[in-house]
Amino acid sequence: MRPFTYTGAKNKEQALQSYSPTSHYLGGGTNLLDLMKEDVERPDQLIEVASLDYKKIFQNDKGGLTIGGMLSNSETANHPEVRKNYPLLSMSMLSAATAQIRNMATNGGNLLQRTRCPYFFEASMPCNKREPGSGCGAIKGMNSLHAIFGYSDSCIAVHPSDMCVGLAALGATVEVQKPDGSTRIIAFDDFHRLPGSQPEKDTNLMPGELITAIHLERPEFSEHYYYLKIRERSSYAFALISVAAGLQLKGGEITKAGLAMGGVAHKPWKFKEVEKFLVGKKPDESIFEAAAELAMKDAKPFEGNTYKVEMGKKAIVRALSQAYARKS
Structure with a gap:
């Protein structure tokens, strides 16, 4: 793992002001730290945001539910309101990983999971997602785990999250805090990207934007x-x-x-x-x-x-x- 500095953000303003193009926000770290150990991600600064006050679940003004971006996957999946009114989300989240990882992983971090394609994780192999322009080793290599929809000549990797599949079926939206202090809402179907010619970009987040909440519509599939x-x-x-x-x-x-x-x-x-x-x-x-x-x-x-x-x-x-x- 390469050297990096650590900033424990006390509030959103400090987190946003501390961000630079070579920074990463750190939630539970269950994916990011693995990638750093494999020399796939190389941030020179980690900004810890898991302690920020985005850990509530409450009914929003549209009759749905708002879920904090820093709440853990376990806390979210087992929350009484989620289990009662959005059991599809709870079921998808509890299918992921292990209880220990769900206890650490944050909701915002779950949205930002990177692919588990072995060519992406192995730094000696060609991968346009990890190193743009190097090629996609999976296209003519071992591709049993790879995409059958929406891929390009640059990348055939798949998204790994279970929670995100549940959110896609529910038609959620994502709220992000912009560096200038304003917020924006992103429809869930527009949050993640197809690879196109820029597979290194997993989402449509702008640099420095921080995920603060996930909004769900009125319960529709609770039975x-x-x-x-x-x-x-x-x-x-x-x-x-x-x-x-x-x-x-x-x-x-x-x-x-x-x-x-x-x-x-x-x-x-x-x-x-x-x-x-x-x-x-x-x-x-x-x-x-x-x-x-x-x-x-x-x-x-x-x-x-x-x-x-x-x-x-x-x-x-x-x-x-x-x-x-x-x-x-």
């Missing part, structure tokens, strides 16, 4: 929901494919749907077309199978991950079926 995570082992493993599914029902028909997938793209992959398709339909296996076909029609796998197409279809059918059958 019919499911988070399915398919992985190689049952603990401390990232998703091969995951699906967050939420359904709102009235009179035996679907009135609203939320559907997002993890492990398949550079960002949580939200199926907007499928969500619209499901509205007005009577939920049954044939409709869910049709939804799965529609969802996966544009998938373009590589030699090593063709399995993700069929796995994705079956995962969508299972997640929607479980969401329909399940009640809190």
